[in-house]
Amino acid sequence: MLTTPISARELSRGMLDVLIRAGLIAILAVVCFRIFYPFGSLLVWSLILAITLYPLHLRLRKRLGNKDGLTATLIVLVTLIILTIPMYLLGIALVDSIGNAMEMAKSGSIRIPPPAESVAGWPLVGGRVYAFWLQASTDLTGLIQRITPQLKGVGAALLEGATSVGAGLLIFIFALILSGIFMAYGEEARHSAVRITSRLFGPEAGPHVAELCAATIRAVAQGVVGIAFIQMLLIGVAFVVKGIPGAGLLALAVLLLGIMQLPATLITIPVIIWVFASEGFTVAAIVFAIYTFIAGLADNVLKPLLLGRGVDVPMPVVLIGALGGMVTGGVIGLFIGPVVLAVGYQLFWRWIDEQPQAEAPVAAPVDEPVEPKQP
Template sequence: MTTKNSSPIEIAIQISLIAILSLWCFQIAKPFISIIVWAGIIAIGTYPIFLWLKKKVGLKAGWTATIITLTLLVILITPTILISSALIDNTQTLSQHIKNDQLVIPAPPEGVADWPLVGEKLNTIWSQAAQDPKALIGQYKTEIKTLMKWGVSAAAGAGLNILVFVISIIIAGVFLVSGKGIKNVFINIFNRVADGRGNELTTLSLSTVNSVVTGILGIALIQSLLAGMGFIAMDIPAAGVLAFICLIMAIVQIDILLVLIPISIYTFTDETTGTVAAVTFLVWNIAVGLLNNVLKPILLAKGVDAPMAIIFIGAIGGMILSGIVGLFIGAVVMVLGYTLFMVWLKPETIKS
């Protein structure tokens, strides 16, 4: 510990030792940071449900947290496994066909050329690809190779991502039980670094994370899962990949109808699909796409002031850094960081 009589050399040595110890601790904890952060995000998002359920059923905090944990495992893990399995199968099959020169692309259905805006160009490219898949691969060799590497990497990491989900949900259950104690810790931290404003900054942080979790991530997850169910029911090729694309688009606030409508049109041009099934699929996709407009006013009542660019950078950057889990964590962390930074610039913007 430094004193008034400490020499500059002693102070430098002490600071160096603290820095080395801090860096060492960080390196040890680094593999678990994403898991713990994701667990905290899940806990914050489900804490209102935890309080409501505890009051309704009259159980102790531990049992209530156990019920929520098991429910989350069923709700999140089951569809995650289904989508991940479909993604793995699609990626591996496509990769093997390309390597073995067995890639077969069906000819475009009749009527594709009549699609508005992109129909004629899409029909031309699709027809060329169906006639000579090797030429298509040769023309876009670099892009396809990069995509394949990413797909194989994603497929290989799917099992690890599922394990991360499971561990994070279990840890989130522990956080639910000790929610008040953890909140007090953050209040004390903010008090130390923000001149006694710990309570208001903690409240703002919790409100921001909860809004992002329920109003952005929750809606995105619901939409992508429902869309994926429709793809699987209609036997759409690459259903897992398409569902994952819908998930990314929904998180970065891009309307997934841009994907759902063309796929719905495709089913009308497919001779193997009945008219009733195609109409039902179209209605289902429209309902899934518009679900965002119904749920967002309810779940995002307080709003998220962060620009879409912040959410986009957080989601995509997080996915590049930490895989599928990072897709969720990145969006939340970037929005929280942006919100706290804006409050630091303009303290009067804190809402009571």
């Protein structure tokens, strides 16, 4: 059968059509990305919350007559109430504390006790801390005037941090509402995820990759939040028993630091120093310091136990992904990093296992010796 040769003109026209189509697709992708980008963080958080809460949705749905919409609405409302009450109480406590501090500053009734002589003997920082503390106890007004330029920078940083925290809280609330919509259509969303991963990684690996992504997100969410909550309880109980001022706020700060993957020692060490400065090296203070310091390091023991549970990937891979994602992408990277690293780990070993086996060499036939004929 003879084929008609393609002319140079037809070939150039075909290449031009391919280039035009590729350009239009690239323009469409860029426009879609720019439209999607302002809502990217919101949608990613919605997916993370929906995947994390979906097992609870499945358990409650059986008790509510298999009504997906009612179950998702109930979960969202209860979660909003659980989040709103502590935030409201925290806001009232902060406003009261700021108001009381301003009234004490205006009335001049702030009295700071002089430091003990033992403070000057602290290694490295004892002399500076003693001088600063002594001036604060004798000439607080002069000290405030001296450090006013530094206080302005600190105040601006605190205001910026409060603004970002407020914006993040609003994004989280809207993401929680959207996650309820995703949970209401959970089965359809699951089938869509399997179709997408099957198209990207093949029909055999696609379902496994989808389940791996969901399990990794749940493991990180439960591990990170669970570890932070346990650490908050361990440290908060010690603060309350010891009678530390603002024990509840400090415990909440420990919870937030744990979620952000920051060490709780940022809270515990200053509290330990304050206890030693106010009480001295008594037996109770030493026991409190040892317990609080160990509780502040408890996450180093709990992470290997809880972070990788239920994931078909070694725990170090999940832990490295969480820490690396947190450094590169913030709190969202805390969830995206382990997912990307876990999928890459699985695909790498699948590629290793599917390499073609070398065929065994075929032995050459050995010629049998010819027996001489008998006469």
